Amino acid sequence: MVADSYDAVVVGAGGDGPVAAWKLAEVGLSVLILEAGPFHGNEKWPNPHEEPGGEASSSVEDLSGDLLDEQFTTREFEMINNLVFGPADHERGFWFRKFPGDGAILQCAGVGGTTLHYTGCHPRAYPASIDEQGHWPIDYADLIPYYKEVEAMCEVTPAPVTAKEQLFFRGAEAAGWELIEDLNVTEAGYRPQPNAIRQPDPKLHVDEGYAGDFTYPDVEGDTLALGNIAGNPHPRGAPFEEKAKRASNVSFVPPALETGNVTVRPNAFVTDVTTETALGDSPTVTGVEFRDTWSGTTETVDAEVVILAAGAIETPRLWLNSDLPANDWVGRGLTIHFGDNIMGLWDADDLTEPLGKETIDQHEGQDIAARFDYPGVGMLQTIGTAPGIGAILGFGASASGFAFQNDPAEAPWDTMGRLRGAELKRLLSDYRRMLQVLVVTDDRPHKRNGISVAPGIADEHGPIPIVNYEPSEGDRRRRDELAEIAAEILREAGASHVHRSDSPPTALHVHSTMRMGQVVDEACEAYDVDRLFVADHSALANGVGGANPTNTGQALAARTADEINKRYFQ
Numbered sequence: 001m002v003a004d005s006y007d008a009v010v011v012g013a014g015g016d017g018p019v020a021a022w023k024l025a026e027v028g029l030s031v032l033i034l035e036a037g038p039f040h041g042n043e044k045w046p047n048p049h050e051e052p053g054g055e056a057s058s059s060v061e062d063l064s065g066d067l068l069d070e071q072f073t074t075r076e077f078e079m080i081n082n083l084v085f086g087p088a089d090h091e092r093g094f095w096f097r098k099f100p101g102d103g104a105i106l107q108c109a110g111v112g113g114t115t116l117h118y119t120g121c122h123p124r125a126y127p128a129s130i131d132e133q134g135h136w137p138i139d140y141a142d143l144i145p146y147y148k149e150v151e152a153m154c155e156v157t158p159a160p161v162t163a164k165e166q167l168f169f170r171g172a173e174a175a176g177w178e179l180i181e182d183l184n185v186t187e188a189g190y191r192p193q194p195n196a197i198r199q200p201d202p203k204l205h206v207d208e209g210y211a212g213d214f215t216y217p218d219v220e221g222d223t224l225a226l227g228n229i230a231g232n233p234h235p236r237g238a239p240f241e242e243k244a245k246r247a248s249n250v251s252f253v254p255p256a257l258e259t260g261n262v263t264v265r266p267n268a269f270v271t272d273v274t275t276e277t278a279l280g281d282s283p284t285v286t287g288v289e290f291r292d293t294w295s296g297t298t299e300t301v302d303a304e305v306v307i308l309a310a311g312a313i314e315t316p317r318l319w320l321n322s323d324l325p326a327n328d329w330v331g332r333g334l335t336i337h338f339g340d341n342i343m344g345l346w347d348a349d350d351l352t353e354p355l356g357k358e359t360i361d362q363h364e365g366q367d368i369a370a371r372f373d374y375p376g377v378g379m380l381q382t383i384g385t386a387p388g389i390g391a392i393l394g395f396g397a398s399a400s401g402f403a404f405q406n407d408p409a410e411a412p413w414d415t416m417g418r419l420r421g422a423e424l425k426r427l428l429s430d431y432r433r434m435l436q437v438l439v440v441t442d443d444r445p446h447k448r449n450g451i452s453v454a455p456g457i458a459d460e461h462g463p464i465p466i467v468n469y470e471p472s473e474g475d476r477r478r479r480d481e482l483a484e485i486a487a488e489i490l491r492e493a494g495a496s497h498v499h500r501s502d503s504p505p506t507a508l509h510v511h512s513t514m515r516m517g518q519v520v521d522e523a524c525e526a527y528d529v530d531r532l533f534v535a536d537h538s539a540l541a542n543g544v545g546g547a548n549p550t551n552t553g554q555a556l557a558a559r560t561a562d563e564i565n566k567r568y569f570q
């Protein structure tokens with residue numbers, strides 16, 4: 001049940017919203033989280049896609065690992081369908097968002113938000129992206145205590161090394177790069193991924209010859225079975241809070257509920273931010289209006305502060321649809337880490353010496369467990385996928401058309417573009433000897449990139465976000481540089497064939513559409529609306545240099561909660 005008023009209302013229970021909610025609840029404030037999607041693993045709502053869930057509970061006692069196992073199957077495509085960005089009632093289809101070209105926006109609705117999909121990579125921002133790029137009103141040092149707090153909650157540790165990581169490190173070292181040992185990365189180099197995924201049980205080590213069934217409590221921690229993009233409910237049988245992947249539903253929601261000060265209301269799509277304005281003053285927030293996605297009924301709730309945490313596409317959309325003051329930068333400055341995919345293929349004989357076997361087996365280990373950092377340019381990371389997703393990412397979409405249309409004679413790759421027919425079959429049949437490297441560019445905020453809304457293009461919650469994204473020459477140059485480094489690392493590791501996808505822009509990491517210093521101040525309070533805060537990736541002032549953004553988004557949300565408390569409740 002939702003009360004009439006709260007100290008704070010948080011819009012969105014994704015990566016960052018629960019962090020702010022937990023921090024505010026810890027100091028005794030009453031907090032309501034309104035989440036548009038379902039609440040999985042909640043015993044008071046066992047069939048979230050079949051019935052409304054009016055009784056969904058905000059008691060930590062009702063969170064069940066067994067129920068999560070039942071709902072989060074290990075069948076990849078079925079799970080991806082379960083996690084679509086749309087209402088819990090899947091009969092109604094997903095929420096369409098317009099993205100240019102062949103790309104898409106990857107986001108997820110539900111308690112945990114897009115961290116239900118994420119692969120748990122939890123590095124910090126590059127210090128230079130905050131201190132040297134001139135976009136931020138705060139220093140990197142301001143975030144360090146909050147990084148430490150978030151990393152402890154998410155149990156961040158260096159990812160375990162399996163064959164695919166071993167091969168990547170070998171290539172990076174042979175290409176002349178150094179191993180990075182500091183969490184605050186200032187020089188280029190390679191390292192195990194700092195992951196918010198529990199370490200595997202030591203008995204899974206290859207020398208131990210484990211022959212059990214990988215379920216809890218026989219196995220505690222990660223089972224090394226990939227599947228993070230599809231939710232990863234491992235180890236099976238573990239209590240809710242003991243699941244290995246520390247998505248925000250596992251890492252921050254339970255401690256927030258334990259305070260007894262937090263109510264989570266799923267199925268609640270916020271459609272309006274309400275304000276009042278005294279003569280001659282800027283508006284002050286008074287609460288929000290939300291719509292129940294099953295019944296269609298609307299409710300309002302009052303709050304001392306409202307915290308927007310609906311993600312970098314939906315937060316500006318909500319602002320624009322709420323008739324709040326015009327600000328040129330609302331929705332603008334979108335960064336997406338303009339990505340690409342470089343695939344390496346090995347001959348069996350060339351793997352025996354480095355790996356002691358004839359296959360790489362990218363399906364073993366954590367999805368993304370090795371990385372290469374290049375402050376000022378971006379980063380690379382290996383990615384293990386099932387063949388279907390690997391084929392789509394690596395060979396299925398390209399801004400360069402089909403491979404036969406491109407002549408890579410002068411390029412460091414053998415083929416570029418979409419593959420089809422015999423060539424696609426040949427490469428995919430060698431899937432177990434393939435390693436995929438994801439290019440993640442430090443793309444910079446440009447005002448032309450971002451979201452707008454148009455009155456005629458609407459869904460049941462108002463005008464939908466229409467996204468524009470066109471990388472600059474500098475963004476393209478940095479991406480090309482990273483693609484060339486990836487190709488060199490793969491060759492040095494012994495790859496006999498290197499393929500560049502030249503992927504079209506896709507919004508995998510989405511940030512900086514309500515930027516600190518432009519839309520919100522150094523405490524993440526809106527310049528134009530008092531008591532309205534932003535605590536999601538949209539408040540990031542840029543794309544944090546290309547590092548995976550969630551650690552920084554969560555650290556900033558934790559800091560914002562402290563600032564809210566100082567400004568309005570002390």
Ligand SMILES: Cc1cc2nc3c(=O)[nH]c(=O)nc-3n(C[C@H](O)[C@H](O)[C@H](O)COP(=O)(O)OP(=O)(O)OC[C@H]3O[C@@H](n4cnc5c(N)ncnc54)[C@H](O)[C@@H]3O)c2cc1C
Pocket residue numbers: 011012013014015016017034035036037106107108109110111112113114115116117118119120121122229268269270271309310311312314315318368508509510535536537538548549550551553
């Ligand atoms: C496949 C995949 C892998 C990824 N891997 C990583 C990784 O390894 N490391 C990393 O750092 N990042 C990763 N990311 C990105 C990461 O998941 C996101 O950057 C992060 O979740 C963003 O957090 P957020 O709070 O800004 O938004 P979200 O997590 O998207 O949360 C927003 C929430 O708000 C809700 N919402 C939206 N509109 C409304 C509304 N009007 N009213 C109420 N609720 C609303 C949504 O349903 C959602 O739950 C990955 C993303 C994908 C798709």
